[in-house]
Amino acid sequence: MGFKTKPNPDGLICKHKARLVVKGYAQQYGVDYQETLLLWQDICRATRWGCGSRQEDYVYLLRKALYGLKKAPRAWYETMDKHLTRLGFVRSQSEATLYVKTDDVQILIVSLYVDDMLVTGNQLVLIQSFKDEMNKVFEMTNLGVMKFMHSPSDKHFSAAKRVLRYIKGAIALGVQFSKICRKWFELLGYSDSDWEGCVDDSRSTLGYIHKDFTNGKSLLGSNLKNFASRSAKKILAFVTAFAVFMTVVILTFALTVMHVKIPKFRLASIEVENINFSSSSIYPSFSMRFDAGLAIKNMNFGNYKYEDSTITLAYRGTKVGEALVSEGRANTRSTEEIELAVDVTLRNVSSNTIMASDINTRILTLTSHGRQHGEVHLLKVFKKKKSPQMNCTININW
Template sequence: SAGPQDLCMLSAEEPSNLVEARKEACWCRAMDEEINSIVESETWIMVDPPKDQKPIGLKWVYKIKKDPSGAIVKHKARLVAKGYVQRQGIDYEEVYAPVARLETVRLLVALAAQEEWQVHHMDVKSAFLNGELCEDVYVIQPPGYEKEGQEHRVLKLKKALYGLKQAPRAWNIKLDESLLSLGFARCPLEHGVYVKCSRGARLIVGVYVDDLIITGSSRDEIAKFKDQMMELFKMSDLGLLSYYLGIEVAQTTEGITICQASYAEKILDKAGMSECNPSQVPMEPKIKLRKSTKDQKVDSTYFRSLVGSLRYLVNTRPDLAFSVGMVSRFMEEPTVHHMNAIRQILRYLRGTINYGCHYRKGVEGEPRLLGYSDSDLAGDIEDRKSTSGTVFFLGSNLVTWASQKQKVIAISSCEAEYIAAATAACQAIWLSRLLAGLQEKEEQVVKLKVDNKSAISLCKNPVLHDRSKHIDIRYHFIRDCVETGKITVEHVSTGDQLADLLTKPLPRVKFIELRERIGIRS
């Protein structure tokens, strides 16, 4: 027969309030653990209520933690402050805290695969409780844990609580100070990344709030860093990186793969398309989407929810970047026609659910940055703006990509390609500088491949002729990059233009060929 704990583990429902939570032993234990953690951190002191300040309310938030397969790992109860009542300038000042971009995380993974390093993962328990507050903040006593006979008193916070506006910044300041004290240097181009060189070994740490990605050339240095962090904070050592922000990571002898199969399954389930017939392309080549149609309107909230979910999926699926970007343009008044386009994407997703980026290990020679830049011409039939597509590789490993509608109307294919190349140049310079900082080497000259010879001539030719004199000065940034030797621009045939995947819907055979060549596979 199942005991109370077993019944609780079988239940996948999260309680909505304290009364419901107290009916199950697992949630009572979770709340006790949270209170004990807060008390051990000396987060607050009990005081009489201030006359000039109203205390902030507290509430319990309950969450079931699951692994990628959907199995219940933990029941988590979090005591959260009702930070929405805080007023800027009185209860808090600055709230911003930097986190590592996901494209930076992909660069770290690609670098680790190239160098045959392991990637480790650590998590800070109750991270925000470590952040020290500069302001006077008062909260009520925790619901269900009021001190008997002192119910009228309030708690003055010494450290941050989840839900406070300034909590992320307070924690980031504390973590930053700790990492700098351990000999790390913060990367000036990415404030969520820290680098340390010790005894010839290089250690790199990527920070996303309370999640730490650790990689480097010495396993002993990684183990030493873990021990140091465990002395400073309450940490969970999660071993080799396997699951991060909804991204599944597999580290094998052949390389590292990242995908979002479980997340993709949730999207299909949410759309009621888990058993739909798969499609081989995410968007039909001849499709024309318009804003002003006489088609029946659909629920815009539901449409936006699906688009938002798919946009997060693009972090490991560049083959979806163009099609998801296209449907994102119609979120204001979506129609049945636009919803059918999303269903086509979901049908494609159903057939490629386990696809993701593969990073090969130990490629010979120093990894070089290589970019591809492409553009269609006036592909948007509403405003006749073009779509830029860029992809960048470290060696043979894909690290970053983008599919964006241009902000101006190009009147020639040369101009559209030139604007796309200028956008790619900005990304190339950032990647080159970031990689130089991680490797502690000089910046690389980035090779950028473009399939339009006129655009290449425009990049190299400082003379403004009739066809280019109207182009905004900001797009001539690429000329300076070429002149100073930061970027070299080369011609590539249209058939070998890998960024073509990000600019327009392609026929099935061409789409599958390019998808394979950029490193997206099951």
């Protein structure tokens, strides 16, 4: 039996856990090793795994893979893989324990490490829904929220920018040891390991020593340059967990911060100043001046700098006015509002009769079209060109 105390996210003890553990390392090839395949059958011999009576005539119903058997991790992984696939997740091709579920707006990332799970995403509702769905099938314990992923600040983004700037500027740099160094410098190292030496937990111990020499003499005399001896499984666990965590962080960063979206360019409001019109069927005319409120919505984690652009107004395909939008900038994840004065004049259009009819009903329909050219600047390092368009319909009633 294995015993463990499980704490809450605040560190207080929430429960004492007991687990039946099989000493899988004691299985012998040709005796009771191949029989672990019986994990996938309903009935198995209890005497093979020491979980009950030693009478050969008795069998036990095994409802799940016992902790410690050599095939138990694979059985658990395949169970989780099937369940996450049913929930719509896609397994990463480069990291078998990383699953991603995404659409145009939402993203949910799940990273597995043995029987632990790291969940992150851009919608708290989506994360909670996933946890509720998992609790219906598995018994789970919430260990809390990772500090910096839960609420990143400007300092964290600055740190990420610093790393990216360093990587970009140091791609061509490296460390080289040329053959000429052997004439005056030599690094000598020894290593050894005790594979699964502990009979209780089957952990291994490894160790290494390093010494450096110059012209056959140690730089540090009789002292060791470097020495270490520790549990190999702990090292592997920490390294693997850190690698998985960094994979999740980088993937989240790439799919959220580094994913560049096209800004939205819209006509938000109109305030009419004056209207002049003539409904003559022969020479109808219409003129108007209004103040237009434009909105440029930037949803990216970087500033959007746009160039000068022109908005064209048309009546039934005929150009009747235009407005100039000067260059500017929409800040990170914000909306830039612009006020413009626009003049509209309708005279001698292609169909005077239809125009006269529209003026008589006092309803005119105009269309506006515009296209911006600009760049989204991410972390002051990367630039991505984006060109949002405006296509709006304006109904004028007076």
